[in-house]
Amino acid sequence: MRLKILGIGWVTPWGIGSGQSGEVFQPGPGKLPAMRSRHFLDKPHNRFGRFDQYTKAGFGAIALALRSAGLNRWKKKQPIGLVLGTRRGSLETDAAYFETAAYHGGAMASPNLFAYTLPNCVLGEASIQFGLTGPAFVVDDTGSGHLDGIHTALNLIRWGLCQTVVAGWCDVDSKMIDVNSGGQCGAIFFVLTEGSDTALWRWQGGRIFFKSDPIDDIGEFARFFLETKTGG
Amino acid sequence: MRAVHVVEMGAVTALGRGTDVLWDGLIGGRTGLAPVKRFATDNYVCGTAGCIGELDAEPSGSRLDVLVDMLFDPTPSIPPDTLLLTASTKGGIDQLERSLRARQTPLDRLLSHQVADLIATRLGLKGPRHNISAACASATVALALGASCIGHDEAESVLVCGLDLVSEFIFSGFSALNALSPGKCRPFDVERDGLIPGEGAAYLLLMSEGRCRQAERRSLGRIVGWGVASDAHHITAPSRDGEGLVLAIRQALDRAGLACGDLSAVSAHGTGSVYNDAMELTAFCKLFDRLPPFHSVKGATGHTMGACGAIETIVGLCSLAHQCIPPTVGLSSREPRGGESVSPSVQAISGKYLLTTNSGFGGINATVVLQRSGDS
Numbered sequence: 374m375r376l377k378i379l380g381i382g383w384v385t386p387w388g389i390g391s392g393q394s395g396e397v398f399q400p401g402p403g404k405l406p407a408m409r410s411r412h413f414l415d416k417p418h419n420r421f422g423r424f425d426q427y428t429k430a431g432f433g434a435i436a437l438a439l440r441s442a443g444l445n446r447w448k449k450k451q452p453i454g455l456v457l458g459t460r461r462g463s464l465e466t467d468a469a470y471f472e473t474a475a476y477h478g479g480a481m482a483s484p485n486l487f488a489y490t491l492p493n494c495v496l497g498e499a500s501i502q503f504g505l506t507g508p509a510f511v512v513d514d515t516g517s518g519h520l521d522g523i524h525t526a527l528n529l530i531r532w533g534l535c536q537t538v539v540a541g542w543c544d545v546d547s548k549m550i551d552v553n554s555g556g557q558c559g560a561i562f563f564v565l566t567e568g569s570d571t572a573l574w575r576w577q578g579g580r581i582f583f584k585s586d587p588i589d590d591i592g593e594f595a596r597f598f599l600e601t602k603t604g605g
Numbered sequence: 606m607r608a609v610h611v612v613e614m615g616a617v618t619a620l621g622r623g624t625d626v627l628w629d630g631l632i633g634g635r636t637g638l639a640p641v642k643r644f645a646t647d648n649y650v651c652g653t654a655g656c657i658g659e660l661d662a663e664p665s666g667s668r669l670d671v672l673v674d675m676l677f678d679p680t681p682s683i684p685p686d687t688l689l690l691t692a693s694t695k696g697g698i699d700q701l702e703r704s705l706r707a708r709q710t711p712l713d714r715l716l717s718h719q720v721a722d723l724i725a726t727r728l729g730l731k732g733p734r735h736n737i738s739a740a741c742a743s744a745t746v747a748l749a750l751g752a753s754c755i756g757h758d759e760a761e762s763v764l765v766c767g768l769d770l771v772s773e774f775i776f777s778g779f780s781a782l783n784a785l786s787p788g789k790c791r792p793f794d795v796e797r798d799g800l801i802p803g804e805g806a807a808y809l810l811l812m813s814e815g816r817c818r819q820a821e822r823r824s825l826g827r828i829v830g831w832g833v834a835s836d837a838h839h840i841t842a843p844s845r846d847g848e849g850l851v852l853a854i855r856q857a858l859d860r861a862g863l864a865c866g867d868l869s870a871v872s873a874h875g876t877g878s879v880y881n882d883a884m885e886l887t888a889f890c891k892l893f894d895r896l897p898p899f900h901s902v903k904g905a906t907g908h909t910m911g912a913c914g915a916i917e918t919i920v921g922l923c924s925l926a927h928q929c930i931p932p933t934v935g936l937s938s939r940e941p942r943g944g945e946s947v948s949p950s951v952q953a954i955s956g957k958y959l960l961t962t963n964s965g966f967g968g969i970n971a972t973v974v975l976q977r978s979g980d981s
Contacts, residue, residue: 470774482781
C-alpha cells in the first residue's frame with residue numbers, strides 16, 4: 374500500500390514541534406517540557422491543566438499533528454481514527470490514583486485521577502476536542518522502534534475501517550517499574566492516509582519504506598518526513 | 606473477504622468455569638454477584654462484585670496468573686503460529702496495589718504487553734501478539750481486529766482473549782465516580798442505579814475457512830461483521846444521542862451485508878448504569894423499527910470490563926445455537942423504551958444473526974455480528 378503523511382506533531386524532552394519552522398524531532402530520555410494548552414491549541418482548553426503527563430503529551434502531539442494536517446478545525450465530526458502504541462501507558466497515573474485510594478479505606482479516592490487510569494482516555498480527549506469518530510484504541514509497544522501504533526493504523530486503512538488515522542507513540546516516565554524501553558519519553562503522532570500510486574512512501578510486508586529505504590524506528594520515520602518534506 | 610469461523614472458546618466467570626457452566630447459569634437466571642471478600646468495602650458505595658472464588662486467596666504473584674491457569678485448564682489445542690490478541694483494561698493491577706502497600710510482590714504483570722506474554726508462554730504460541738486497550742470495549746475491538754486479519758488474508762488463526770480482575774483499584778474508582786449501584790445490578794430497569802464490577806476471562810479461537818477444514822475443526826459460528834466508532838463526546842459518560850454506537854452498528858451491518866431486520870437478537874452492553882442503558886436504548890430505537898429481543902448478562906456476571914466483549918460473544922454464539930437468549934438478571938420494571946424486547950425470563954429467538962455491542966470510557970463503541978453455525 375502506498376501511503377501519505379498529512380501531518381506530524383511531537384513532544385519530547387528536547388521540545389515541542391510539528392516541523393513548521395525547521396523544527397527537528399529529537400527523541401531521548403529526560404523530563405518532558407512544561408506543557409500548556411496554548412502550546413497545542415488556538416483557544417484555551419479548560420480541562421488541560423487537570424490532565425496527567427501522559428494525557429498532556431499524547432493529546433498535545435495529536436493536536437499538533439492535526440493542526441499541521443489542517444484538520445484541527447471542524448464543524449462536522451470527522452471519521453478519523455486514533456491508534457496509540459505505549460509501553461507504560463497510564464502506569465504513573467495508576468500509582469498516583471491508588472495513593473489516594475489506598476488509605477482511609479478508599480474514602481479519599483480521586484475520581485478525577487481514576488478517569489485517567491485507562492491508557493485510551495487520552496484518545497477520548499482528542500476525539501472530543503477534534504470531533505473524531507473513527508476507531509480509537511491503544512496497542513502495547515513491543516519494542517519494535519515504537520512503530521506498533523503506526524503499523525496497526527495502516528492495517529485499519531488497508532482493511533477499510535477508516536481512511537485517515539492519527540497514529541503514533543506516547544510514553545512518560547514511571548517510578549513504578551524499570552521497563553527497559555530505552556528510557557525514551559515523549560509522544561509523536563502522524564496523520565496517515567492511503568497515498569496515490571506515485572507516492573514515495575509505501576508499506577509492504579509489515580515494513581515502511583521511503584523510496585527504497587526501510588524505516589524501522591519512529592524517529593527515523595519523523596526525520597525522513599521532515600528532511601525530505603515529502604508527505605506523499 | 607474470507608469467512609471467519611470461531612472454532613474453540615472458553616470462559617471463567619463468577620458463574621463458574623467453562624462455557625456450559627456460563628450458559629446454564631445464565632439460562633437458569635443465576636447470579637454470581639456476592640459480597641466481596643478480598644478487600645474491605647466499608648467506605649464504598651456497595652460491597653458486591655462478581656468475584657471468582659478461587660481468586661480470593663492472595664497469590665505470591667498476580668491473580669491474573671491464577672485466572673489464566675483456570676481459563677486454559679485443560680490446555681486447548683491452539684496452533685503455535687496463531688496471532689494472539691489479548692484485551693485487558695488493567696491486567697495485573699493487584700500487583701500495583703500490593704507494591705504501594707509495601708508488600709512483597711513481583712511487578713511482572715503491570716504492563717499491558719505482559720498480559721499477552723503470559724498467555725503466549727502458557728500456550729506455547731510463537732506468533733505475533735498484542736494487547737488491545739479500549740476500556741470496556743477492549744475485547745470487542747480485539748475481535749474486530751482479529752476478524753479483519755483473517756478476513757483480509759493476513760492470518761489463518763487468531764486467538765482473542767479478554768481478561769480483567771476485580772481489584773480494590775477499580776472498585777474504589779467506580780465508587781468515587783458514583784458509578785456503582787448501592788443495591789443490585791438492574792440493566793434496562795427503570796430503577797437501575799449503577800453497575801456492579803465482575804471479573805472473568807474468555808477466549809475465542811478464530812480460523813479461516815481453509816485452516817478450519819485443514820485442522821478438521823468444527824465451526825461454532827462465524828463473525829460476519831464488526832464496527833468500531835467513537836462518540837467524541839465525554840471521557841466517562843456516553844453520548845446521549847447514541848450516535849457513536851449507531852455508527853458502530855451500521856458499520857458492522859454494512860460489513861455483513863445485512864439490514865437491521867436480519868438480526869434475531871442483540872446482546873447489549875447493559876451495564877445497569879442510568880446513562881449507558883439510556884444511550885443504548887436511544888441507539889437501538891434509532892436503528893430498529895421494531896426492537897429485536899435483547900438482553901444483558903451484567904446482572905449475572907457483573908461488569909467484566911476488558912473481558913466482557915469476549916464473554917458476551919460466547920454467549921451470543923450459544924444463543925444462536927440454542928435459539929434463545931438468557932434472562933436479563935436483575936430486571937423487574939422494564940424501561941418503557943425497551944418494551945417487551947427485554948425480559949427477566951428466557952426469550953425464544955428465530956434466525957441466524959445476532960449483534961453484540963460494548964461501549965467504554967473514552968467514548969468508544971464496538972460491535973460484532975455473529976452468524977449461527979451451519980448457515981452460510
